[in-house]
Amino acid sequence: xxxxxxxxxxxxxxxxxxxxxxxxxxxxxxxxxxxxxxxxxxxxxxxxxxxxxxxxxxxxxxxxxxxxxxxxxxxxxxxxxxxxxxxxxxxxxxxxxxxxxxxxxxxxxxxxxxxxxxxxxxxxxxxxxxxxxxxxxxxxxxxxxxxxxxxxxxxxxxxxxxxxxxxxxxxxxxxxxxxxxxxxxxxxxxxxxxxxxxxxxxxxxxxxxxxxxxxxxxxxxxxxxxxxxxxxxxxxxxxxxxxxxxxxxxxxxxxxxxxxxxxxxxxxxxxxxxxxxxxxxxxxxxxxxxxxxxx
Numbered sequence: 568x569x570x571x572x573x574x575x576x577x578x579x580x581x582x583x584x585x586x587x588x589x590x591x592x593x594x595x596x597x598x599x600x601x602x603x604x605x606x607x608x609x610x611x612x613x614x615x616x617x618x619x620x621x622x623x624x625x626x627x628x629x630x631x632x633x634x635x636x637x638x639x640x641x642x643x644x645x646x647x648x649x650x651x652x653x654x655x656x657x658x659x660x661x662x663x664x665x666x667x668x669x670x671x672x673x674x675x676x677x678x679x680x681x682x683x684x685x686x687x688x689x690x691x692x693x694x695x696x697x698x699x700x701x702x703x704x705x706x707x708x709x710x711x712x713x714x715x716x717x718x719x720x721x722x723x724x725x726x727x728x729x730x731x732x733x734x735x736x737x738x739x740x741x742x743x744x745x746x747x748x749x750x751x752x753x754x755x756x757x758x759x760x761x762x763x764x765x766x767x768x769x770x771x772x773x774x775x776x777x778x779x780x781x782x783x784x785x786x787x788x789x790x791x792x793x794x795x796x797x798x799x800x801x802x803x804x805x806x807x808x809x810x811x812x813x814x815x816x817x818x819x820x821x822x823x824x825x826x827x828x829x830x831x832x833x834x835x836x837x838x839x840x841x842x843x844x845x846x847x848x849x850x851x852x853x854x855x856x857x858x859x860x861x862x
Contacts, residue, residue: 605742606742608738608742609738609739609742612731612734612735612738612739613735613739615731615734615735616702616728616731616732616735619698619702619727619728619731619732620695620698620699620702620728621695623694623698623701623724623728624691624694624695624697624698625691625694626720626724627689627694627697627698627712627717627720627721628689628690628691628693628694630712630714630716630717630720631688631689631694631712631713631714631717632689632690634713634714635688635689646668649664649668650668688710689710693710697710697711698724698728700818701721701724701725701728701729702725702728702729702731702732703732703816704729704816704818705813705816705817705818706818706820707818707819707820708818708820709820750779751772751775751776751779752767752772754775754779755767755771755772755775758771758775759771784814787814788807788810788811788814789807791810791814792806792807792809792810793806795809795810805822808822809822
């Protein structure tokens with residue numbers, strides 16, 4: 568019994584071999600657990616774009632807001648001058664100015680006297696809105712940087728923000744590609760079972776993909792237009808026009824949430840001026856019209 572026990576391999580050798588194998592499997596298992604999540608890159612790209620938007624908004628707000636405040640002060644002075652000149656005007660001219668001043672009270676005077684965070688243009692949210700139009704290349708042109716520093720920073724910001732947005736779209740499209748393909752295939756199979764399609768050929772898959780894309784885009788535009796029409800009190804057709812111009816990144820800038828009221832006011836002023844030479848009291852009207860952004 569002793570000889571047999573002497574020729575047997577030590578127990579610790581066998582266990583050490585089993586231990587090495589166990590360690591190998593343990594390391595392999597842990598490496599699999601540490602495998603990168605498929606949502607890591609999409610989340611990282613979205614986070615990067617959000618940081619770029621916030622960074623750009625803070626810089627543009629710092630560069631452009633002082634000029635906006637100066638314009639607001641100038642506007643308030645012109646508004647007071649207009650109100651003082653009402654006593655010397657005819658009834659028609661008074662009616663024109665009353666309607667114009669009602670506009671200014673609602674759209675411009677409120678902006679000029681509101682707290683910093685409630686302003687429409689170069690508040691934080693307004694600057695974020697502007698940065699979104701830059702990185703998405705929509706470029707409405709509702710308002711643009713007016714300072715030299717703001718214009719210079721815009722050149723640099725576009726070179727950073729637009730590529731970051733394109734990278735995000737690429738990663739998101741690759742992430743969504745598999746679920747979209749699965750949806751298309753299931754839709755094709757369902758249509759074949761219902762005998763709406765004859766086969767599951769590549770032509771059928773392509774046709775279904777085009778129909779699904781067109782349907783989704785149409786529904787998105789129509790629903791988004793409902794939100795714009797309700798929030799901005801627009802006619803529904805105007806909201807559809809704006810949504811379509813936005814989705815296609817055309818971005819004419821002739822109609823947007825910020826410019827619609829300005830255009831209406833400009834028409835109100837010009838259609839009542841006639842062809843007469845401006846009198847001294849009318850010069851103030853023209854000065855206010857010239858002060859308005861974009862005119």
